[in-house]
Amino acid sequence: AQSVTQPDIHITVSEGASLELRCNYSYGATPYLFWYVQSPGQGLQLLLKYFSGDTLVQGIKGFEAEFKRSQSSFNLRKPSVHWSDAAEYFCAVGDTGNQFYFGTGTSLTVIP
Amino acid sequence: DAGVTQSPTHLIKTRGQHVTLRCSPISGHKSVSWYQQVLGQGPQFIFQYYEKEERGRGNFPDRFSARQFPNYSSELNVNALLLGDSALYLCASSLAGGVSYEQYFGPGTRLTVT
Numbered sequence A: 001a002q003s004v005t006q007p008d009i010h011i012t013v014s015e016g017a018s019l020e021l022r023c024n025y026s027y028g029a030t031p032y033l034f035w036y037v038q039s040p041g042q043g044l045q046l047l048l049k050y051f052s053g054d055t056l057v058q059g060i061k062g063f064e065a066e067f068k069r070s071q072s073s074f075n076l077r078k079p080s081v082h083w084s085d086a087a088e089y090f091c092a093v094g095d096t097g098n099q100f101y102f103g104t105g106t107s108l109t110v111i112p
Numbered sequence B: 001d002a003g004v005t006q007s008p009t010h011l012i013k014t015r016g017q018h019v020t021l022r023c024s025p026i027s028g029h030k031s032v033s034w035y036q037q038v039l040g041q042g043p044q045f046i047f048q049y050y051e052k053e054e055r056g057r058g059n060f061p062d063r064f065s066a067r068q069f070p071n072y073s074s075e076l077n078v079n080a081l082l083l084g085d086s087a088l089y090l091c092a093s094s095l096a097g098g099v100s101y102e103q104y105f106g107p108g109t110r111l112t113v114t
Helices: none
Strands: A003-005 A010-014 A019-021 A024-026 A032-038 A044-050 A056-058 A064-068 A073-078 A087-094 A100-102 A106-111 B005-007 B010-013 B019-024 B031-037 B044-050 B053-057 B064-068 B074-078 B087-094 B109-113
Touching: A003 A087, A003 A100, A010 A019, A019 A106, A024 A073, A032 A064, A032 A073, A044 A056, A044 A064, A044 A073, A073 A087, A100 B031, A100 B044, B005 B087, B010 B019, B019 B087, B019 B109, B031 B074, B044 B064, B044 B074, B074 B087
Parallel strands: A010 A106, B010 B109
Antiparallel strands: A003 A024, A019 A073, A032 A044, A032 A087, A056 A064, A064 A073, A087 A100, A087 A106, B005 B019, B019 B074, B031 B044, B031 B087, B044 B053, B064 B074, B087 B109
């Protein structure tokens, strides 16, 4: 069965520092990969997605992610974090059976 | 334009009861997906409907069912509620079915089972 692992339950970074959130997936074929953000009181919002092609994908709000097939990873990065980035981040995989699998999430705290 | 709307916002039910949750997709979207998000966990996929047909199903018991109407709105039904069904239920709409279309999520319905 497909699965998504986000090893870091909680991360704290200083405002202006760089950020990397880890995501590992288990899927036999080339997966459809997504990163979502969920802020308190707000719905889930898509940050970026990868289906094929260039393994470095750019998303909204200055985020990017890199697909590494050899490591089954799809880590999310941002060069300089803003206080408004504090939220819960979810990595997700979609398969050809029209099913989606989300990780357990990484909670990001940004300190001034 | 209105986003995905869900009703009700909050709901409290007793074990063994039945519940119906409703979702209206973004105008022009023909696919609706349902997710269960237990506190502290990521969303778990329940169903995807496209053009009124089930196109994907997650690992949930038969107590969970859904349908999509001609106007593309959807209902999620849960029978014989258990305490473990307490969760935030999210609806997402997309232009079409499958996993390649961007999903837009609603604010969710918070279900508490006592």
